[in-house]
Amino acid sequence: MIVTGNNTKLLDSLLEQLNTVFRMKDLGSVHYFLGIQVHHHSDGLFLNQAKYATDLLINAGMKDCAHVATPLLLKLDKVPGQDEAFSDTSYFRSLAGKLQYLTLTRPDLQFSVNFICQKMHLPSQSDFILLKRILRYVKGTLEMGIGIKASTDSTLVCYNDSDWAGCRDTRRSTGGFCTLLGSNVISWSAKRHETVSKSSTEAEYRTMSLAASEIVWLQNLLRVMGLQQQRTPLLLCDNLSAVCLTANPMLHKRTKHFNVDYHYVIPLKLP
Structure with a gap:
């Protein structure tokens, strides 16, 4: 158990009270x-x-494999063995599941691990080749992680992006976002959308909606911790059509469903 705070006396008092109920030992920092x-x-x-x-x-x-510079290939449809089923599915799922836990401190692995985990139900030989490539990338980046700096502000900034119909089997898009508190990365995600997007604008807008809900949740969490946001969080997107739609949400035949599907985040008023 990790106990943290900015009041040493209060922490010592808490540990003493816990020690009266549970057999425990303070291991220090x-x-x-x-x-x-x-x-x-x-x-x-x-x-x-x-x-x-x-x-x-x-x-x-x-352990002694050769490392590579990137976790995935650029052309995933060119990997051999796509029509050949992988024999040991339990072994594949075990390695993929362990890679998922590695993403706790490795945002650079989030997309690739999510991609390979989509194949866990029926992996092919090409999927196992890609999984081994991720492990080879891990071999060359063992010391990578995330830094948490104390000398930074508390402004929330979220970057998000999406492809369009990137999954060749389901034609669903994959969206991702990365949230920073000042200069510290505190949350990240890369997931395939639940439904098919009819345009690249919708795919980007859907990811912006998911990122906005993440920002609202983080705002509420920071408020409970006593860290009130002094400035409105920033949500950054590189799709001009999606950005223009947020500024002027005119609903036409291609965006009639947006009002129900995506416009559910309630803006919060700063004090």
């Missing part, structure tokens, strides 16, 4: 917790999972 290594420095913390990633490579028999 956190350095390793549930597979996550915590490195302290003068300006904050650095979190990574180098040991967990190394154990994963050993379990996969790829």
Whole structure:
């Protein structure tokens, strides 16, 4: 259990009261917790999972494999073995599930791991080739992680993007976002949409809607923690049509359903 706060006396009192009920020991500052290594420095913390990633490579028999520069290929439809089923599905699911836990401190793996986990129900030989490529990328980036700096502001900024009909099987789009509190990355996601988008504008707008709900949830969480937002959070998107639609939400035949599907985030008034 990790206990944190900015009042040393209150923390000591809490630990004493917990010790009267449970048999426990204070291990001091956190350095390793549930597979996550915590490195302290003068300006904050650095979190990574180098040991967990190394154990994963050993379990996969790829400890001494050659590393690659990217987790996925650019042309995924060119990977051989797409029509050949992978024999050991339980082994594939085990490795893919362990990669999911690695994304706790590795936002750079979020899209690739999500992509490979979509194949867990019936993996092919090409899917296993891509999974091994992700592991080879992990081999060359064992020390990568996320940094948490103390000397930053508390402004929420969210970047989001989406492809359009990227899944060749379902023609559904994949959207992703990354949320920063000042200069610290605090949440990220990359998921395939639940339904098919009729245009690239709708795919981008759908991802903006998901990112907006994430921002509202983070605002409420920060408010409970006593960290009130002083400025309106920023939601950044690179699709001009989607941005223009947020500024002038004129509903026409292609966007009639937007008002019900996506316009559910209630804006909050700052004090």
